[in-house]
Amino acid sequence: MTDTDHLAAPGVPVLAEPVVPPAGRSRETLHFALRNKKVVGAVVVILGFLVLGLVAPLFTNHGPNEYVGPPAAPPSTEYWFGTTTFGQDVFLQFANGIRSTFVVGLLGGGLAALIGMTVGFVAGYRGGLVDELLNMLTNIVLVLPALAVLIILHAYVGVTSVPMQALFIGLFSWPWVARAVRAQTFSLRSREFVDLARLSGMRPLAVIRREIAPNMSSYLFMTFILLFGGSVLMAATLDFIGLGPTDAISLGLMMNSAVHWSALHLGLWWWFVPPGAAITAIVGALYVMNVGLDEVFNPKLREM
Amino acid sequence: MLRLDQVSKTFRLGAFGSRELTAVKDVSLTVEPGEVVSLIGESGSGKTTIGRMVLGLASPNKGRVTFDGVQVSGLRGRALHGYHRQVQGVFQDPFSTFNPVFKADRVFALVRDGFFRSVPAAQWRQRVETALHGVRLEPADVLDKYPHQLSGGQLQRMLIARALLLDIRLLVADEIISMLDASTRIDVLNLLGELKSSGLGVLFVTHDLALGTYISDRTVILRAGEVVEAGPTETVFTNPSHEYTRNLLAAVPHLHRRWDEPVK
Numbered sequence: 418m419t420d421t422d423h424l425a426a427p428g429v430p431v432l433a434e435p436v437v438p439p440a441g442r443s444r445e446t447l448h449f450a451l452r453n454k455k456v457v458g459a460v461v462v463i464l465g466f467l468v469l470g471l472v473a474p475l476f477t478n479h480g481p482n483e484y485v486g487p488p489a490a491p492p493s494t495e496y497w498f499g500t501t502t503f504g505q506d507v508f509l510q511f512a513n514g515i516r517s518t519f520v521v522g523l524l525g526g527g528l529a530a531l532i533g534m535t536v537g538f539v540a541g542y543r544g545g546l547v548d549e550l551l552n553m554l555t556n557i558v559l560v561l562p563a564l565a566v567l568i569i570l571h572a573y574v575g576v577t578s579v580p581m582q583a584l585f586i587g588l589f590s591w592p593w594v595a596r597a598v599r600a601q602t603f604s605l606r607s608r609e610f611v612d613l614a615r616l617s618g619m620r621p622l623a624v625i626r627r628e629i630a631p632n633m634s635s636y637l638f639m640t641f642i643l644l645f646g647g648s649v650l651m652a653a654t655l656d657f658i659g660l661g662p663t664d665a666i667s668l669g670l671m672m673n674s675a676v677h678w679s680a681l682h683l684g685l686w687w688w689f690v691p692p693g694a695a696i697t698a699i700v701g702a703l704y705v706m707n708v709g710l711d712e713v714f715n716p717k718l719r720e721m
Numbered sequence: 722m723l724r725l726d727q728v729s730k731t732f733r734l735g736a737f738g739s740r741e742l743t744a745v746k747d748v749s750l751t752v753e754p755g756e757v758v759s760l761i762g763e764s765g766s767g768k769t770t771i772g773r774m775v776l777g778l779a780s781p782n783k784g785r786v787t788f789d790g791v792q793v794s795g796l797r798g799r800a801l802h803g804y805h806r807q808v809q810g811v812f813q814d815p816f817s818t819f820n821p822v823f824k825a826d827r828v829f830a831l832v833r834d835g836f837f838r839s840v841p842a843a844q845w846r847q848r849v850e851t852a853l854h855g856v857r858l859e860p861a862d863v864l865d866k867y868p869h870q871l872s873g874g875q876l877q878r879m880l881i882a883r884a885l886l887l888d889i890r891l892l893v894a895d896e897i898i899s900m901l902d903a904s905t906r907i908d909v910l911n912l913l914g915e916l917k918s919s920g921l922g923v924l925f926v927t928h929d930l931a932l933g934t935y936i937s938d939r940t941v942i943l944r945a946g947e948v949v950e951a952g953p954t955e956t957v958f959t960n961p962s963h964e965y966t967r968n969l970l971a972a973v974p975h976l977h978r979r980w981d982e983p984v985k
Contacts, residue, residue, distance in 0.1 A: 609818040612778050613828065613880075616809060618802045618835030631822045714822060717869060 446713055455709030462702035466695060470515030479506065481513040481666040492687050499687035502678050510666050511691045517667035518649055518696070521583045525648030528587025530594060530641045537598025538625045542606055552599070559592035564654065571660035579665050582655065586648045594640050601636065605629045635711040642703040649696060668692035722922055723752040723775065723808075723891055728784035730770050730946075744770040746946040747784070752891060757913065757923040759933035759954065761969075762943030768926045769813060771943075772893045775924060776810045777801055788891070806836055809884040810893035815876035815900055819868035825876060826864045828883045836887060852882040857908045873900040881909065885916075892916075895926045910936050930973050934958055942966050 450456045479485050486500040493499070498507035540551040567585055576582045605611065606629065614628045630637065653669025655661050661670055675681070675689035712718040730745040745767040752758045760768050773779040774786050780794035787793065788808060796804050812818045819825050829849045833840065840848070850860045856878040863875055871879075877900045884892055894913070898906050913923060913936060927933055933940055934954055941951040942965065950963040961967045 609812045609814060610820040612773070612776075612810075612812065613818050614820075614831060615778060616776060616805050617828075617831040618805055619831070628820055632820065634822075717821070 449713045450710070453709045453713055455705050456713060457709075459702040459706030459709065462698060463706070466515055466699055467519060470512055470519060473512035474509065474516070477506075477509060479509060481505070481510045485509075489683070489685055498691050499685070501674070501688055502680075502683075502685070507671075507688055507691065510671055511668070511695065513666045514668040514671050514692060515695060517579045517652075517662075517665055518669075518699070520579045521586065521652040521667065522645040522649050522699075524580055524583035525586040525590070525652070526641055526644035526646075528584065529591040529644045529648070530637070532587070533591035533594025533640070533644075534598050534637065536591070536595040538602055538629070540595070541599040541602025542621060542625055542629070544603075548599070551595070555592045555595045555599075558589065559596070561589065563589040564651070567651070567655060568658070568660060571655060576655075576660065576662055577664060579652075579662050579667070582652055582662055583648065586651045586655075590644060590647055590651070594644065597640065598633070598637075601633050602629055605632055631714075635707060635714045638710055639707045642700070642707055645703060646700040649700070653696075668696055722754050722789060723924070724785075724787045725750050725771070725775070726785045726787070728771070728774065728781045728786055730767070730774060730779065730781050744946050745774070745781070748943070748946070748948055749784075750941050750948070750951065752922045752924050754890065754922050755917055755920045756939065757917055757925050757937040759937035759940045760924060760926045760943060761928065761930060761933050761940060763928060765945075766943040767946035768928075768943055769895055770946075772810060772895045772924065772926050775891075775893050776808065777804060802835070806887055807889055808891045808893070809887055809889045810895065811877070811880045811884055811897045813896040813899075815873050815880060816868065818880060819876060821868055823867075825866055825868045825871055825879060828879065829886065832883055832886050848886060849882075852885045853879070855885055856882045856912060857905060858882065874902055874905055877901060878905065878909065881912070889921065891922045891924065893924045893926070896928070898927065898932055899929065906932075930958075930969065942969065 474481070482505060484504045485506050486496050486504045488500065488504045489502050490496055490500045490504075496506055496508065498511055500506060501510075536551050536555060540548040540555075566589060570576075570585050571582075574585075576585065602625070611624060611628055614624050619627070649669070652661065652667060653672065656667060656670040657673045661667070669692075671692040672689050675685070675692075680686070680688040726749055728745060728748045729743065732742045732744060734740040734742050748767070748771060750758065750760075760771060762768050770779065774781050775793065777793045777796055785792055785794075788804065791800075791804075793804065819828065826849075829852075833845055837845065849864075853860045853863065858875065858878050863871060863879055868876060877897060881894075881897060892913075898909060901909060910932070913921075913925075917923060917936075923936075925933070925937055937954050939952065940954045940957040942949050942957065942963070944965050950957055950961065950966045957966065958970065961970060
């Protein structure tokens with residue numbers, strides 16, 4: 418509606434607001450999301466990296482660890498991000514590394530979010546004995562030194578692929594999510610809209626999914642961001658101590674080998690700046706997206 | 722129709738549930754079809770807890786809540802679903818009864834999802850509008866809006882309209898009038914009166930004695946979870962037998978009398 422509608426001369430009936438067709442909630446969310454600069458900007462950054470990671474390796478028939486160029490060459494038109502001490506193409510490693518980073522983040526973060534939210538929702542909504550048992554399990558996993566357990570697992574089981582690494586990371590990073598979701602669920606379940614949903618014949622799972630979860634959707638998304646970033650960092654740590662997947666490349670592994678081969682002292686900045694900047698940009702964009710989505714999900718923060 | 726038999730409810734408090742709070746103690750009452758029973762008591766007297774037990778949202782620790790002879794706390798799944806088709810509630814705080822992230826008219830959609838999936842959309846919309854007119858609301862004013870865009874009174878009346886969409890036999894009305902302004906208050910009370918004459922039983926939970934007298938056939942006075950007095954409304958109000966009821970009645974503010982004048 419434009420301002421001119423309100424400025425109609427006195428006596429002239431103001432047109433009634435056009436009847437909006439009943440749009441679904443997801444469509445409405447999308448409507449506000451596309452008008453939110455933070456969300457759009459962050460999505461562009463993340464999709465940009467994702468597309469780069471997915472597409473760039475297709476245009477070459479070299480593997481990321483192959484020795485293709487002159488050693489330690491600075492960025493040029495042929496090698497956009499230069500080459501490593503051994504003549505590996507940094508851009509190629511970078512693009513492939515983004516792939517691994519997304520895989521570890523999505524799978525590891527996704528698995529941890531799934532376990533943590535399931536445990537948290539069930540414990541918080543059911544309460545009582547179920548809550549006691551799940552809480553006990555959560556606390557046990559919480560006090561396990563995750564890194565030490567992962568080191569042992571990686572050393573004994575042996576991790577060859579990125580998804581397997583993501584699986585192990587996901588299995589040990591969910592407890593704080595479970596605790597946070599449980600606490601939130603506890604407070605939301607006592608609100609009267611939960612009672613009203615129950616009076617409307619809704620089953621417990623539907624109450625959790627359709628009444629409680631939407632109230633914390635931005636929180637759940639934030640959780641996923643932290644898990645995503647945490648998984649990436651955990652993977653980098655494991656890569657660094659030589660327990661990462663042997664036949665792959667990741668941004669963490671790139672920084673690790675850059676440090677390992679003294680790139681900083683030799684002035685090979687193009688070796689470690691791109692992966693570091695990419696990790697920062699991806700995690701930063703996800704955070705900005707979260708702030709924007711908070712405005713989208715919470716009608717009170719919207720500018721009407 | 723509805724019968725509470727020596728119903729008690731205790732909550733565990735503190736670390737490891739070491740302390741107990743008795744919210745409701747040995748309460749017995751009945752609601753028959755076409756009867757309005759007022760449940761009057763101060764804050765914390767267990768009124769809302771009784772309402773929740775009647776609605777099957779909480780179960781008593783002792784005693785039985787039965788509806789047509791069937792115990793409410795034992796109902797699960799399909800049976801509970803059938804029970805909610807006949808017994809509905811309107812809660813105290815309309816702002817917390819609406820899920821803030823959804824539009825307010827979603828409460829109607831939920832009723833359709835839960836009970837009337839076979840009704841066509843156009844016909845359903847017709848029913849919703851009729852129900853809204855029934856509570857003196859203009860559908861265009863309240864549909865397609867978020868809860869924070871509506872007033873407490875509008876939200877409260879939407880909840881009453883929601884309960885009316887179902888062909889219910891018992892309504893648990895928990896302080897439904899307290900959020901309304903004076904003129905709509907009478908409208909809603911009169912609406913309850915109409916529904917009552919068509920056979921609806923109402924458990925009218927309130928702390929307001931004047932409203933209690935206006936509409937109810939029988940009155941139950943609660944104090945600290947116990948029934949202190951129960952009986953036909955006229956008897957309770959004109960000839961209160963319990964000290965607490967007398968004090969309660971004396972505390973009602975009167976028109977044309979200042980607060981510092983001695984009572985009686």
